[in-house]
Amino acid sequence: xxxxNILLEAxxxxxxxxxGHGPRDIQxxxxxxxxxxxxQESDIYGKGKIIEDFQAKMAEYLGKETAVFFPSGxxxxxIALRIWCDQKGIRKVAYHPLSHLxxxxxxxxxxxxxxxxxxLADENSVIQLEDVTGMKEDIACLLLELPQRExxxxxxxxxxxxxISAYCRDRGIKLHLDGARLFEILPYYQKSAAEICDLFDxxxxxxxKGIGGIAGAILAGxxxxxxxxxxxxxxxxxxxxSLYPYIFSADYYFDQRIGNMEQYYNEAKELAEYYNQxxxxxxxxxxxxxxxxxxxxxxxxxxxxxxxxELFQATGIGLTSNIREVxxxxxxxxxxxxDLYAKIPKEELRGVFxxxxxxxxxxxxxxxxTEV
Amino acid sequence: xxxxNILLEAxxxxxxxxxGHGPRDIQxxxxxxxxxxxxQESDIYGKGKIIEDFQAKMAEYLGKETAVFFPSGxxxxxIALRIWCDQKGIRKVAYHPLSHLxxxxxxxxxxxxxxxxxxLADENSVIQLEDVTGMKEDIACLLLELPQRExxxxxxxxxxxxxISAYCRDRGIKLHLDGARLFEILPYYQKSAAEICDLFDxxxxxxxKGIGGIAGAILAGxxxxxxxxxxxxxxxxxxxxSLYPYIFSADYYFDQRIGNMEQYYNEAKELAEYYNQxxxxxxxxxxxxxxxxxxxxxxxxxxxxxxxxELFQATGIGLTSNIREVxxxxxxxxxxxxDLYAKIPKEELRGVFxxxxxxxxxxxxxxxxTEV
Numbered sequence: 001x002x003x004x005n006i007l008l009e010a011x012x013x014x015x016x017x018x019x020g021h022g023p024r025d026i027q028x029x030x031x032x033x034x035x036x037x038x039x040q041e042s043d044i045y046g047k048g049k050i051i052e053d054f055q056a057k058m059a060e061y062l063g064k065e066t067a068v069f070f071p072s073g074x075x076x077x078x079i080a081l082r083i084w085c086d087q088k089g090i091r092k093v094a095y096h097p098l099s100h101l102x103x104x105x106x107x108x109x110x111x112x113x114x115x116x117x118x119x120l121a122d123e124n125s126v127i128q129l130e131d132v133t134g135m136k137e138d139i140a141c142l143l144l145e146l147p148q149r150e151x152x153x154x155x156x157x158x159x160x161x162x163x164i165s166a167y168c169r170d171r172g173i174k175l176h177l178d179g180a181r182l183f184e185i186l187p188y189y190q191k192s193a194a195e196i197c198d199l200f201d202x203x204x205x206x207x208x209k210g211i212g213g214i215a216g217a218i219l220a221g222x223x224x225x226x227x228x229x230x231x232x233x234x235x236x237x238x239x240x241x242s243l244y245p246y247i248f249s250a251d252y253y254f255d256q257r258i259g260n261m262e263q264y265y266n267e268a269k270e271l272a273e274y275y276n277q278x279x280x281x282x283x284x285x286x287x288x289x290x291x292x293x294x295x296x297x298x299x300x301x302x303x304x305x306x307x308x309x310e311l312f313q314a315t316g317i318g319l320t321s322n323i324r325e326v327x328x329x330x331x332x333x334x335x336x337x338x339d340l341y342a343k344i345p346k347e348e349l350r351g352v353f354x355x356x357x358x359x360x361x362x363x364x365x366x367x368x369x370t371e372v
Numbered sequence: 373x374x375x376x377n378i379l380l381e382a383x384x385x386x387x388x389x390x391x392g393h394g395p396r397d398i399q400x401x402x403x404x405x406x407x408x409x410x411x412q413e414s415d416i417y418g419k420g421k422i423i424e425d426f427q428a429k430m431a432e433y434l435g436k437e438t439a440v441f442f443p444s445g446x447x448x449x450x451i452a453l454r455i456w457c458d459q460k461g462i463r464k465v466a467y468h469p470l471s472h473l474x475x476x477x478x479x480x481x482x483x484x485x486x487x488x489x490x491x492l493a494d495e496n497s498v499i500q501l502e503d504v505t506g507m508k509e510d511i512a513c514l515l516l517e518l519p520q521r522e523x524x525x526x527x528x529x530x531x532x533x534x535x536i537s538a539y540c541r542d543r544g545i546k547l548h549l550d551g552a553r554l555f556e557i558l559p560y561y562q563k564s565a566a567e568i569c570d571l572f573d574x575x576x577x578x579x580x581k582g583i584g585g586i587a588g589a590i591l592a593g594x595x596x597x598x599x600x601x602x603x604x605x606x607x608x609x610x611x612x613x614s615l616y617p618y619i620f621s622a623d624y625y626f627d628q629r630i631g632n633m634e635q636y637y638n639e640a641k642e643l644a645e646y647y648n649q650x651x652x653x654x655x656x657x658x659x660x661x662x663x664x665x666x667x668x669x670x671x672x673x674x675x676x677x678x679x680x681x682e683l684f685q686a687t688g689i690g691l692t693s694n695i696r697e698v699x700x701x702x703x704x705x706x707x708x709x710x711d712l713y714a715k716i717p718k719e720e721l722r723g724v725f726x727x728x729x730x731x732x733x734x735x736x737x738x739x740x741x742t743e744v
Binding site: 023024025026027028029030033036037038039040041042044070071072073074075076078105106107108111112113208214215231232234235236237238239240241242243244245246248 | 395396397398399400401402405408409410411412413414416442443444445446447448450477478479480483484485580586587603604606607608609610611612613614615616617618620
């Protein structure tokens with residue numbers, strides 16, 4: 001359990017941190033509440049000005065008729081798929097093998113909703129039109145995650161999205177958007193959220209990734225769909241008497257950061273270049289299409305932990321707080337650009353990568369020597 | 373939809389309000405966060421000091437091995453029943469016909485967990501030992517709600533609880549406590565929470581009833597039970613990245629109000645007496661056993677709305693913001709005593725009931741005259 005501690009401790013001590021918006025601390029909520037009138041009435045079980053106003057704002061932004069605030073995306077997305085399955089009378093959906101629903105939700109979709117899943121595309125690729133047209137079985141809904149987070153945040157071409165959408169409409173297959181990071185891909189596609197969402201029947205977005213809120217999600221679609229989602233929200237235990245702590249923070253940080261997504265995206269591309277110039281390091285995707293990417297090392301996890309911990313101590317700049325093993329000789333980590341990146345002096349940042357490059361070369365010289 | 377508005381508007385204008393702790397406004401959260409260090413790290417997916425400390429505190433208070441914080445009781449209780457059903461291999465539980473799970477959760481227990489329910493006792497009575505011993509069918513779990521909210525907050529005798537608990541243990545039936553208002557009944561039973569919880573295998577308590585927090589619940593039991601509950605919490609979409617807004621407020625108001633429960637209970641008894649001295653009004657239970665009770669009027673809902681609206685305007689004291697119909701000639705409302713009751717000058721309060729008594733007599737004189 002403590003194996004990451006060298007790296008985590010070194011990271012914590014750094015003056016500058018490369019990923020994210022800053023610490024996930026209580027100040028995040030305090031700041032969001034600062035200008036809120038204490039006399040304002042709480043939302044009550046999904047009703048009241050606070051929740052209704054934010055739902056209307058998001059429905060408009062996403063170009064959908066209505067929107068419902070949920071405590072989590074896990075809840076919102078299971079419910080979306082359940083509604084589409086019930087409507088079509090088929091308990092079967094399709095998504096990517098590394099979908100959040102498949103690997104991070106303890107099988108909730110199967111255990112609670114008894115929905116069968118078809119895994120489309122190879123783990124390391126995004127879903128293409130042929131994956132969809134090649135499906136033998138009849139499904140109620142196809143879920144697309146844009147970007148595909150577990151493979152570094154990759155995207156299909158926009159024309160592929162349009163083709164998949166047209167195909168699904170033709171066949172009576174509902175198309176659901178896992179837009180946990182939808183805001184973050186708008187600069188790459190050069191489309192509005194509403195334009196992208198128009199290709200989908202239902203859309204989920206999150207407020208604690210690029211937006212940097214506390215928690216919470218929006219599920220949007222036509223009113224007949226969102227009305228049903230409210231019933232399921234209650235069944236799941238998500239119709240809390242008050243959700244305002246999450247709503248205020250979602251709204252506050254949405255307004256603060258929605259305009260920064262292009263900056264984060266450009267910074268991610270710049271940073272990926274720095275990494276790709278280093279020996280035995282490459283990013284996935286090679287050129288990011290959002291504010292996120294994965295950094296792959298041709299070196300084992302433990303080795304990278306000590307190399308990076310030393311690097312952080314020497315430079316005062318922290319690249320990551322954790323490394324994951326791919327196999328005994330390679331490792332990686334995921335990062336997302338937020339507000340912090342712009343605060344790092346460029347000169348110092350270049351120094352970090354010069355040193356990292358040297359350390360990676362040193363390591364490979366050392367193991368090659370040992371192997372001979 | 374607007375039929376309650378006369379009453380609600382009159383209520384809002386009053387100087388003193390009889391039920392509750394005060395408005396459900398944003399200040400409730402602001403106050404709870406006031407003394408919290410902004411630098412403190414958020415809980416992350418059920419881990420971290422904030423959530424672990426509070427869970428440990430509640431486990432100790434309830435006398436259980438472990439406790440898990442949930443966003444809602446709806447989620448916590450369905451999960452508790454599911455775990456007990458899975459353990460026994462029987463998808464069947466028993467509870468009161470007016471259980472929260474039966475009437476307020478859109479059938480989540482059935483729709484998500486496919487658990488069959490057996491309704492014990494008459495709607496207007498609490499579950500007695502004979503209801504339990506008389507069950508023909510085998511069940512995995514019996515849920516007792518203490519107090520039984522929908523009938524005014526009634527309780528069985530403590531010896532009945534002990535007898536039911538002993539019977540269930542003998543028969544291998546798990547006993548679950550719906551303790552949404554557990555804190556509020558301790559003064560009546562003159563028992564500690566741990567003593568009562570010791571009769572049960574699993575326990576749910578809420579933090580936005582008598583405690584007056586924002587939302588959130590604790591589910592407590594043995595570690596094997598709570599470990600499974602965390603898996604189901606994730607499946608339900610309740611394992612939010614951060615639950616701290618609810619945890620801080622639960623903790624803050626628990627400390628502030630847990631010592632007031634005897635006061636609220638005594639005040640509820642006093643207030644019920646005032647009501648019962650009025651013409652054509654009676655409380656259920658006649659003598660409250662917690663901080664809550666129901667007030668029944670021998671008059672229709674609309675009539676009571678105008679009588680009470682006039683009363684509130686005349687006295688500046690608000691008794692309730694809503695009235696529910698029982699049938700075309702009778703009506704009732706529910707109330708819970710909190711911090712506000714003690715702030716009302718006793719003299720003025722007695723004046724309210726003197727006037728209410730007169731208005732009820734007037735009303736009955738009027739309708740008797742009309743009927744003749």
